Amino acid sequence: MNARRKFRREGEERRRQDLIDATLDSVAEYGLQGATLRTIALRAGVTAGLIRHYFPGKEELLQEAYTALVGRMTEQAKAALVMEDASPRQRLAAFVTANLNAPIIDQRVFSLWATFLGRANADPTLARAHREGYLGFRNEVEAVVAEVLAAERRKPDAGKLRHHAIAINAIIDGLWIEGCLAAEMFSPGELAAIGVKAIEAELGLAPEKGGNQ
């Protein structure tokens, strides 16, 4: 009567990715408590038992999922920096703009970010994954800032440069959060405009010539 369920064998890498994606989906939708092995398996189109074939336990699956998330986030964010034939200042502005619009401004990603980060002080593995992503991001910012200031013939010392990077990182993070949590409170491009202006003020750049007052 009860026929056994049909299934397909997938390549290991493909299955692992599917399981990680299903995990992130589940966490975003139901939170850490609602992301049960059965929920995750259902979303991945397999049965719960299979998860233990690829991961030692639930905790490791969650850790790998968070690591994957951080990786994708920083990768996306940094992708906006690879512009050939652009002035440092233009690259910085493009970087900020990219980080303050879709798809980086995204409620689902924010939920994931917040959910996992809430456990960072209790789970060193999560804390490390975050720390690495954060420092990578900030170093990227610092490098662009150095280029921008160099193009203006300014030579800041290391401390000043670090402070600029910290402040700019904070501006981007803060606006990113505001945008993710309440996208409908801002008109399209508004956050990016605010961010670019705030960052240029932080760096003491003269306003771009054009019709702004």
Add this chain to the structure above:
Amino acid sequence: MNARRKFRREGEERRRQDLIDATLDSVAEYGLQGATLRTIALRAGVTAGLIRHYFPGKEELLQEAYTALVGRMTEQAKAALVMEDASPRQRLAAFVTANLNAPIIDQRVFSLWATFLGRANADPTLARAHREGYLGFRNEVEAVVAEVLAAERRKPDAGKLRHHAIAINAIIDGLWIEGCLAAEMFSPGELAAIGVKAIEAELGLAPEKGGNQ
């Protein structure tokens, strides 16, 4: 043999507060999944059944706990604004400094903030509690900014004012997060100094004369 446990009757308000505090402690330490009724009750020094005498269910307890948390956070933050006999600019600086030092820079509070916010897009009650706290905070910022600019004989329009408030709010939030997540990466007072300078740059204020730090 098995003597029944001794207990004391507490006033209703006191018990509710104790339960809410125990809930926040449990969430901060174990996360939403680890904050079970039994854990919470243990921490509050009662047995699990009692919780249902004061709250309809676990969900309502968590919601009230988050509302209480947001209330305390914004209250603390705004307390730094009540300074008599101080220039608007000094009050703004004091406000920023207060928000970027202990006890507002605090890993435990950050964990709570992130954990609850991760569920905000799925729980309208949490979202509302956050939204109200956020808007209250931003309006406070906007009011001080207006005073600061007025003292400088500048008369910004409403849109400019709003943008300043959004940017300043982002700077404070962003630095707050960096401080909570990696306090050991910054020397004491460093974040506050970065924040004050960034905000004064955003408002286009001339650097304070004199060697203040």
Add this chain to the structure above:
DNA sequence: AGGCTATTTATACACTTGCGCAACAAGGCC
């Protein structure tokens, strides 16, 4: 002192959870 009542404990229950394990079958190999 003795009773009343609402706070508090204790226990039961139905359900879900992560995990272990044996059986099964998909798909490559000969």
Add this chain to the structure above:
DNA sequence: GGCCTTGTTGCGCAAGTGTATAAATAGCCT
């Protein structure tokens, strides 16, 4: 085609969950 490996299913289990409810007792009122 038939076999063998192993990816995959299905089921069971003990522990833990939120909720319901009965039994006890602390502390006020008279």
